[in-house]
Amino acid sequence: MAIDVRSDGKEGLTAAAGAMLDARRVREALGRISYPGLERDLVSFGMVKDVEICGAAVRVRLAIRTDDATIRERLRALISAQLQLIGATEVIVEIVKPALVLPSHPPAARAHSPRAGVPDPWAERVRLGRVRHVIAVGAGKGGVGKSTVAVNLALALHRRGLAVGMLDADIYGPSVPTLLGIESAKHDVRMTAEKHIIPVSVHGLAIISFGFFLGEGSPAIWRGPMVSKAVKQFARGVAWPELDVLIVDLPPGTGDIPLSLVQAVEVRGAIVVTQPPRLAAMEAQKAGEMFSTLGVPVLGVVENMTGAFGEGGGAAVARALAAPFLGSILFDPMVVGEGDAGTPTLLARVDCEFSRVFDVMAGTLADALDERVAPASALRRTRE
Ligand SMILES: Nc1ncnc2c1ncn2[C@@H]1O[C@H](COP(=O)(O)OP(=O)(O)O)[C@@H](O)[C@H]1O
Numbered sequence: 001m002a003i004d005v006r007s008d009g010k011e012g013l014t015a016a017a018g019a020m021l022d023a024r025r026v027r028e029a030l031g032r033i034s035y036p037g038l039e040r041d042l043v044s045f046g047m048v049k050d051v052e053i054c055g056a057a058v059r060v061r062l063a064i065r066t067d068d069a070t071i072r073e074r075l076r077a078l079i080s081a082q083l084q085l086i087g088a089t090e091v092i093v094e095i096v097k098p099a100l101v102l103p104s105h106p107p108a109a110r111a112h113s114p115r116a117g118v119p120d121p122w123a124e125r126v127r128l129g130r131v132r133h134v135i136a137v138g139a140g141k142g143g144v145g146k147s148t149v150a151v152n153l154a155l156a157l158h159r160r161g162l163a164v165g166m167l168d169a170d171i172y173g174p175s176v177p178t179l180l181g182i183e184s185a186k187h188d189v190r191m192t193a194e195k196h197i198i199p200v201s202v203h204g205l206a207i208i209s210f211g212f213f214l215g216e217g218s219p220a221i222w223r224g225p226m227v228s229k230a231v232k233q234f235a236r237g238v239a240w241p242e243l244d245v246l247i248v249d250l251p252p253g254t255g256d257i258p259l260s261l262v263q264a265v266e267v268r269g270a271i272v273v274t275q276p277p278r279l280a281a282m283e284a285q286k287a288g289e290m291f292s293t294l295g296v297p298v299l300g301v302v303e304n305m306t307g308a309f310g311e312g313g314g315a316a317v318a319r320a321l322a323a324p325f326l327g328s329i330l331f332d333p334m335v336v337g338e339g340d341a342g343t344p345t346l347l348a349r350v351d352c353e354f355s356r357v358f359d360v361m362a363g364t365l366a367d368a369l370d371e372r373v374a375p376a377s378a379l380r381r382t383r384e
């Protein structure tokens with residue numbers, strides 16, 4: 001007789017004379033499987049919903065977001081192989097979609113709800129009530145110009161009449177306050193009576209940055225679970241105005257922050273920034289694959305600093321990810337000084353080649369989001 005410990009904490013008996021397997025061993029084995037493209041294993045990810053054992057037969061229920069058949073099949077194969085190693089003769093992998101929690105106002109109210117059993121990181125996922133589309137900007141490598149692209153893209157979308165906000169979630173190197181010239185705003189950040197952070201308003205954008213809340217040297221001590229909790233609270237605990245688009249500037253790579261963001265709020269899509277050299281392109285492709293894996297479509301690939309390091313990597317990354325290529329941004333030495341001075345190029349030099357490319361990219365993106373007519377911003381304009 002085997003004891004079947006379910007993820008909801010209940011125990012049940014299954015008639016299985018002579019069984020060698022138990023739920024603990026099965027979970028240990030599943031804990032050795034990394035989610036394809038990510039550094040985290042299935043169990044700590046909260047994806048294993050249920051394990052049932054009957055003799056040498058094991059049934060595993062997995063909750064994953066992706067519709068990607070390749071990833072699903074890969075997971076089935078990995079699970080079967082791991083469980084066969086510990087003696088399972090029949091393995092059934094049932095794949096379900098994690099439930100999406102629909103708007104609860106205020107959005108952060110669910111963050112502390114006590115839950116029984118194994119924590120489910122997806123269970124707290126919310127749709128940000130007043131934000132139509134959350135768009136993550138990511139990259140494989142640091143220094144490819146991700147924040148510069150995020151800021152100028154936000155401004156270009158705003159110029160088209162969309163209501164745009166930015167969440168600078170780069171906990172290790174928040175640069176949005178510098179790029180927008182609002183570093184001193186950290187002293188003026190206010191909360192609502194319900195303890196939601198009120199974004200800072202600059203150049204028509206609503207901005208919140210981790211940089212407003214970090215002290216000297218604090219990033220080094222942020223580790224896995226702390227980062228994850230901070231990102232979730234940070235993503236949901238802001239009193240955003242009505243927004244068509246919220247651009248999230250992520251740290252480079254495939255670590256805890258993108259994962260936590262996607263688990264915290266519904267992300268409409270991702271933009272991947274890369275540079276021409278092959279190594280940067282390979283890293284960017286990994287970042288793109290991570291988004292697809294998490295069920296977040298890649299809305300476009302942007303190649304930055306074209307010319308300085310050759311050209312062509314961006315289009316190849318887009319092809320590999322089966323995503324649209326949004327365009328190449330030339331290396332322009334003046335961009336560095338404009339960023340340091342807090343006057344983004346799109347505002348400093350409205351008509352230069354750099355700004356024109358951003359206008360085109362914003363148009364493509366707005367069309368992809370079907371935001372040619374922007375209801376939230378139109379609403380705002382009639383109120384003003
Ligand atoms: N197209 C460009 N031409 C010239 N310099 C650029 C360009 N894009 C970004 N930069 C500069 O490159 C550096 C890194 O950019 P940043 O946006 O901070 O990168 P990341 O966010 O990827 O770390 C900054 O000094 C920025 O001004």
Ligand SMILES: [Mg+2]
Nearest residue numbers: 146147170175
């Ligand atoms: Mg950056």
